[in-house]
Amino acid sequence: MKYGIxxxxxKAPLEAVFSVAKDIGFDGxxxxxxxxYGENILWEDGxxxxxxxxxxxxxxxxxxxxxGVFSQFHPALPEAEIRAEGVEILTHVIGSCAAVDTRHILVPMFPRDMDEWPDSTWDQLVDGFKALGEVAEEHGVILDLETTFSADHLVMILDRVGSHAVKV
Structure with missing residues (x-):
């Protein structure tokens, strides 16, 4: 079994993060x-x-x-421009996976009002993850949903999205 953090x-500078992780026994x-996010190393050339x-x-x-920033830009939000920025962010991260040799993206989403969502919001969420799932599939990447949704909600989302690239 491997362990990561x-x-x-x-609490280390970027240049030391990986060596500190190794020194205290982590594999990843x-x-x-x-x-x-625009200041993150993944947004720099190379x-x-x-x-x-x-x-x-x-x-x-x-x-x-x-x-983690994606939790502020997820597909269930009412503002189209915010959702579009979320798509841009996640698409950029998906595109970075090959260069860093990983296939997994933890996709955080912790809405507090989900029990009050009308069906149209759930539809919007599913449609958003269908589109993102297609991008992930094209890159051989898995979007691992990290949420506070109930098990029933997660099963519904996964069934309706129907992509092997969107998981929990």
Whole structure:
């Protein structure tokens, strides 16, 4: 069994994250993309390759990418421009996976009002993940939903999305 840790839990500068993880016994690092995503190394020219180089030099893998910022831009939001930005963010992260040698993206979504959503909001969510699932499939990437949804909601979402690239 392999063990990993979120990069931000190590409280170390990027250049040291992977070596610190290795030194304390981890095999991998879940690399997070926070609120200021445009300043993240994955948005720099050659940034994904640089990130992979840091991991390789330390002898650990990048087990997954985790765009935490996506929780503010998810497909169930009412504002089309915010949803569109979410698609751009997640599409960029999907496109970075090959360079960092990972197939997994943890997709965070923690809405507090989901029990009040009308069917149209659930439809919008499903449609959003169908489209993102297609992009993930094209890149050989798995979108692992990280949510506070109930098991019934998750089963419904996965059934309706119908993509082997969208999982829990």
């Amino acid at each position: 979120r990069d931000n839990m190590l 690092v879940e690399f997070c993309v926070g609120r200021d 940034g994904a390759e640089k990130l992979k180089g840091l991991a390789d030099a330390a002898g650990v893998e990048i087990s997954s990418l985790s765009p």
